Amino acid sequence: xxxxxxxxxxxxxxxxxxxxxxxxxxxxxxxxxxxxxxxxxxxxxxxxxxxxxxxxxxxxxxxxxxxxxxxxxxxxxxxxxxxxxxxxxxxxxxxxxxxxxxxxxxxxxxxxxxxxxxxxxxxxxxxxxxxxxxxxxxxxxxxxxxxxxxxxxxxxxxxxxxxxxxxxxxxxxxxxxxxxxxxxxxxxxxxxxxxxxxxxxxxxxxxxxxxxxxxxxxxxxxxxxxxxxxxxxxxxxxxxxxxxxxxxxxxxxxxxxxxxxxxxxxxxxxxxxxxxxxxxxxxxxxxxxxxxxxxxxxxxxxxxxxxxxxxxxxxxxxxxxxxxxxxxxxxxxxxxxxxxxxxxxxxxxxxxxxxxxxxxxxxxxxxxxxxxxxxxxxxxxxxxxxxxxxxxxxxxxxxxxxxxxxxxxxxxxxxxxxxxxxxxxxxx
Numbered sequence: 001x002x003x004x005x006x007x008x009x010x011x012x013x014x015x016x017x018x019x020x021x022x023x024x025x026x027x028x029x030x031x032x033x034x035x036x037x038x039x040x041x042x043x044x045x046x047x048x049x050x051x052x053x054x055x056x057x058x059x060x061x062x063x064x065x066x067x068x069x070x071x072x073x074x075x076x077x078x079x080x081x082x083x084x085x086x087x088x089x090x091x092x093x094x095x096x097x098x099x100x101x102x103x104x105x106x107x108x109x110x111x112x113x114x115x116x117x118x119x120x121x122x123x124x125x126x127x128x129x130x131x132x133x134x135x136x137x138x139x140x141x142x143x144x145x146x147x148x149x150x151x152x153x154x155x156x157x158x159x160x161x162x163x164x165x166x167x168x169x170x171x172x173x174x175x176x177x178x179x180x181x182x183x184x185x186x187x188x189x190x191x192x193x194x195x196x197x198x199x200x201x202x203x204x205x206x207x208x209x210x211x212x213x214x215x216x217x218x219x220x221x222x223x224x225x226x227x228x229x230x231x232x233x234x235x236x237x238x239x240x241x242x243x244x245x246x247x248x249x250x251x252x253x254x255x256x257x258x259x260x261x262x263x264x265x266x267x268x269x270x271x272x273x274x275x276x277x278x279x280x281x282x283x284x285x286x287x288x289x290x291x292x293x294x295x296x297x298x299x300x301x302x303x304x305x306x307x308x309x310x311x312x313x314x315x316x317x318x319x320x321x322x323x324x325x326x327x328x329x330x331x332x333x334x335x336x337x338x339x340x341x342x343x344x345x346x347x348x349x350x351x352x353x354x355x356x357x358x359x360x361x362x363x364x365x366x367x368x369x370x371x372x373x374x375x376x377x378x379x380x381x382x383x384x385x386x387x388x389x390x391x392x393x394x395x396x397x398x399x400x401x402x403x404x405x406x407x408x409x410x411x412x413x414x415x416x417x418x419x420x421x422x423x424x425x426x427x428x
Contacts, residue, residue: 009200014056018074018190018203022054025074032085039086040129041236045227046093057205061188064169065092067101067216071208076189083132090131091167094122097224098244100148101170102217107152115170116162117152123167128240138164255407255422256319262405262420263298263323263384296330299382301371303389304338304362312409314355316388316424321353333382338362341370366393368415372400388424391415 014022029052037044051069054077063072070092077085095101100118107114119138124145127133140160143151154160193201228245231238238245300320302313317334324330332353336343342362347353368387375382381402390412397416404419414421 009202011202011204014203014205018056021074021078021190022056025072025077026052026054029072029077029085029089032082032089036086036089040090041234042227042231042238042241043090043093045230046097046223047089049223050093050096053207055205055208056191056203057208058188058191058202059204060169060208061191062166062168063088063092064210065096066210066212067096067220069210071210073189073191075191079189081132084134087126087131087133088167090126091119091122094125095168095170096217096220098122098148099217099220101212102214103148110152110156111170113152113155113162114148115166116155116164117148118170119164119166120151121146121148125240125244134167136165137167255424259319259386259405259407259422260323262422263320296324297333297380297382298324298330299333299335299375299385301335301337301385301387302360303366303368303387303393304336304342304360305364305366305390305393310358310360312424313360313388314358316386316407317353317358318355320386321347335371335374336361337367337371338364339367339370341374344374366390368393368395372396375400375402387419389415 033044033047033052035044036047049068050065053069053071054074055071056073056075057071060071061073062076063070065071070089072088077088080088095118098118098121100121103118104111104114116138120140120143123133123137123139124143127139128144133139140151143154143160146154151160155162191203193203195201224245228238298320300317302317317332321332324332330348332347334343334345334347334353335341340362366389368389371385371387375385381400384403384405385400386405386407388407388409390409391406391414392412393415395416399416399418406414406416406419406421407424408414408421409424
């Protein structure tokens, strides 16, 4: 740590000059975003998903994103050319689109190396698309086209010497790593001031409130796919981004994640938020009470013909039960059927599903009718029926009055035109 940081650091809010710079920079970047819509429609469309927030804060001397907002230092931005401003904007968007902050998993201790690897990946892509990359930016041209993971390994193994500067702030710094104002020996583009005696004043902006979460990054896949579809409908050439978009559309989301996305919305109808829980008020913590309006009725049907194995069933049922337990525990009805109903049993918190105790029953041909006939006799229909099968069998022509999700095992087919399907692969 430099001598400059041995002095006490004082903190202050942005001054009038900073506030004036914010207005200018925000107007410039807003116009740049509109320009991107015409010049690079795909990136411009994605840019509209991010709120632009100018801040003068020592924690953000350049720019950073939390997946919903781009925070940027107006003094930094105002020092750039128009072409470089466009590059920084696109740079932030691709960090989100490439899920760089979730891909860092397992590399936190090598955070600086990962920062260089992801900046290389973005800058390589943008240069090929005609963006102007600043001369000081990180770009290992002999390795253009390599992924961030590949470049990271090359850096870690000593095959690439780290050089250049990151165009933005990536957060998640290791403790003590450039975390104190003045550590880099600069004024951080007017976010840190040093007086004649070495005293430090760091700017802290109340508008700088990044909130990162895994859910935000996951949602970017949907944003990317929607933007690509819009461009496709308008006949826009995706150029150098086409291979990345193809990978996106061809990528297979793990079936467990898809299943959770199907089931989670159903819990909204079973719970009701009430006034704050009085037990926590004395601590000045206002937590809303939660009341279960009704018990969620989930039914899993298992096609027990020879093509369905016990391992697949155990994994599938265990995953559903884990999802239910994460919401407080609900009743789970498990029906085994080949040509006829072989077993019909209820599992709940008092009688949990135990994978090691499970045994398949049946093993003949496949007929889906008996399960639907059985459920038709119930007074209330299920909230959802999850049917695990290879799909080769006779299914009703008429869609039931409740949601049906076909869990189609690898090599199988969806057995009916109605209902939704999830491809089940034990490798996920």
